[in-house]
Amino acid sequence: MTKLLAFLIKIYGLLIRLFPPNFRAEFEDQILQDFSDLMNDAHRKGKYPLLQFCVRELINLPINLLHIHLKESSMITALRSQPANLGLRGALVFGLSLGFMILANGVALSIEPRVEYWMSGWLQGLSIRPLLDWTGFVLIGLIFGCLFAVLFGDRSQYLHYMLVGTFGWLLQLCVYNYLEYFFNFRVLLSAQENLYLTNLKIILSGAMFGLIFTLPHSERREVLRTLVIYVAAYPMLTYFYVSMIVNSSISNTALRLAPLAILWLALLGGIFAFAWKYNSNPEMVLLLIAGAMGSIVLKFVVLLVAFLFIPPVPPEGFLYDHPSFWSVVLILTAAHTIFGVLFGFLLGWILGIQKENPLQPVAA
């Protein structure tokens, strides 16, 4: 029980970091001490009073947070003025953008067949689906970049943050979607192999998100240029490498996952090398590892819960005219928003620790 109380105090200690810096400077120690004393009092009275105490604190905290932030200044200004509060900013960046991405994806999926149908005469059988998809990806990348800049960036470097956010988003999206787009791995590989590959892609994309958080803080100017080269090179190299595998005899054997795992390792290694080159801070490695592992663990948990609410998936998937299409889109939007908030908070929190203990930056 003592462990539980210590854990609750720790959690509350993290939560009160969401208060504005001035308020924290004045009351943080007092709040923690009183929280601990009052919680111990409630604990002495029994389990029910302790539960009552926790629920009361949990309900009142967000209301008081909002009250203080609105009183001190606007919420966004408050967020932007707090260099130590990167966890909250990270959570907002990812929560909003991932939720938006899923919702936008649902809208695009419902619109695309109609647009294709309207334009079929003019296109004479050509499919514009990939074009529509990639236009959507780029637009969502831009929105992610803007959110990343506004919520996470230094005011003097908004453009830099926006471009890093946009290209970083596209980098993870390119590799993530590439295999399915050009090689239709869902059909080519067995269900088990697809599951392995999907998990590896989630880990890779988590590490790439860690990279997005790391790069803008680098003092080096050529970061953006290298990022653009990566965005172009990664899909191209992946394409040629996977073409080679698909056209070779190994694709029909049980060993076909091995060269894909090697590719995955190479891509992941490239991300670490990239980050290390421009921000050779040992804690940067922690950020990338947290991104990679946090991505797979949090996604697994959140999607596990989400799938409790999703009806059985039909063999053709939830097409846009399926009666459950929109409810599935909304459930996935909520799930990805929650995942994004948790994942963003993790990365922002780690980055916050790094910023509180800065090492010497690499010279330009």
Add this chain to the structure above:
Amino acid sequence: MVLIMKTSNQPLSEQTYFILLSLQSEPKHGYAIAKDVQSLSEGRVTLSVSTLYTTLKRLLDDGWIRLLDEVPQGPGKARKIYEITKRGGNVLVTEIQRLNTLVSAARARAVEGIA
């Protein structure tokens, strides 16, 4: 054009009323205020820690209370003691008078259940 201006601090919220009432008797730190408010209100008002300090912050900003002292409580820890100011005392007295008027009016009409 109608201008609506807030000219009075009344009525006070229950939390504010009980915090001022608690500090009226003697200066206290946050924990003691929280316990006293619960006792004064006979368990009806229980302040969460965040509500307590959000309210204390507002009262400090408004000049109704002030920081009196910091008392050491073990290594690296200190409790801040707050006391009510003259202004805060006036606000409290005005509120008590207002409540009295309300109760007197009810008594004058001999509302059932009011002594």
